[in-house]
Amino acid sequence: QVQLVESGGGSVQAGGSLRLSCAASGYTGRYYCMGWFRQAPGKAREGVARIYTADRTTDYADSVKGRFTISQDNAKNTLYLQMNSLQPEDTAVYYCAAGTLCGLLPSYYNYWGQGTQVTVST
Numbered sequence: 080q081v082q083l084v085e086s087g088g089g090s091v092q093a094g095g096s097l098r099l100s101c102a103a104s105g106y107t108g109r110y111y112c113m114g115w116f117r118q119a120p121g122k123a124r125e126g127v128a129r130i131y132t133a134d135r136t137t138d139y140a141d142s143v144k145g146r147f148t149i150s151q152d153n154a155k156n157t158l159y160l161q162m163n164s165l166q167p168e169d170t171a172v173y174y175c176a177a178g179t180l181c182g183l184l185p186s187y188y189n190y191w192g193q194g195t196q197v198t199v200s201t
Contacts, residue, residue: 081105109179112131117169117174146162147160
């Protein structure tokens with residue numbers, strides 16, 4: 080069993096920054112990909128960023144390229160999402176996930192965190 084616990088969400092004004100953390104426990108070796116997803120009210124869950132854990136290759140949604148950075152700390156078993164230049168449209172519940180396929184599709188992922196709210200105001 081894999082448990083993912085997220086933290087770091089909150090409220091920030093447009094242009095501000097937040098860093099989300101996702102602490103992983105349990106056996107994660109089979110999960111080659113870790114990702115961040117978000118879901119805004121009335122919208123489908125969408126992939127934000129993912130990282131291939133073996134070589135740290137990353138991919139991002141077009142909407143966040145240049146603003147968000149996904150990273151991992153193997154020693155701490157923790158995944159991060161650094162979010163800069165936040166915009167109101169970034170407001171959503173953010174989830175971390177672990178999967179056996181590497182991509183930005185939610186269906187690739189097997190384990191999910193509980194979600195953390197990010198609210199960006201004007």
